Amino acid sequence: MSNLVSYYQCSNILELGTSLGITTAYLASAREHVNVSTIEACPQISKIALETFAKLNIDNVTLHNKPFDEVLPELYKKKSIFDFIFIDGNHTKEATIRYFNQCLKLSHKESIIVLDDIYLTQEMNQAWTEIVANENVAISIDIYKFGIVFLKQGIVKQHFTIRY
């Protein structure tokens, strides 16, 4: 994940689902001049994540301790735009598609969106299939553990499945 951020020189990053902040820490350390916004509804988990960031001297993370459905509209109202978005929480089909559509409003034409656990359940796989077909998606890559979506405009829609 952090390699993608580094390779594509992403600066503004959004993570849905902080948990203990492990991936957040990697994203925040991917390159210089990165700002990470991360969302975690559980106060106890958020507290541990914040302690982890402090221990690691990570000061470029903003943790929103609220549900995704509250924070995403707030970010939209503030006109926040992200280069890289990692969706990793509330793994139901309906919620995943809804978050994806909300994240589209927080994206620009070169943004990258990563969805974790696309084979976790049949529902998650159905959500991934719908997202791949979304008209805003130019390139989608299925690497089994997660799916990567490029919103790049002006290129022929393509889907790749990486087998390893």
Ligand SMILES: C[S@@+](CC[C@H](N)C(=O)[O-])C[C@H]1O[C@@H](n2cnc3c(N)ncnc32)[C@H](O)[C@@H]1O
């Ligand atoms: C799979 S974990 C995230 C793992 C983390 N991204 C990582 O890679 O280490 C999902 C997290 O999302 C949080 N979560 C689930 N649904 C949520 C919601 N609707 N709003 C905010 N947080 C939520 C859970 O409390 C959980 O900590």
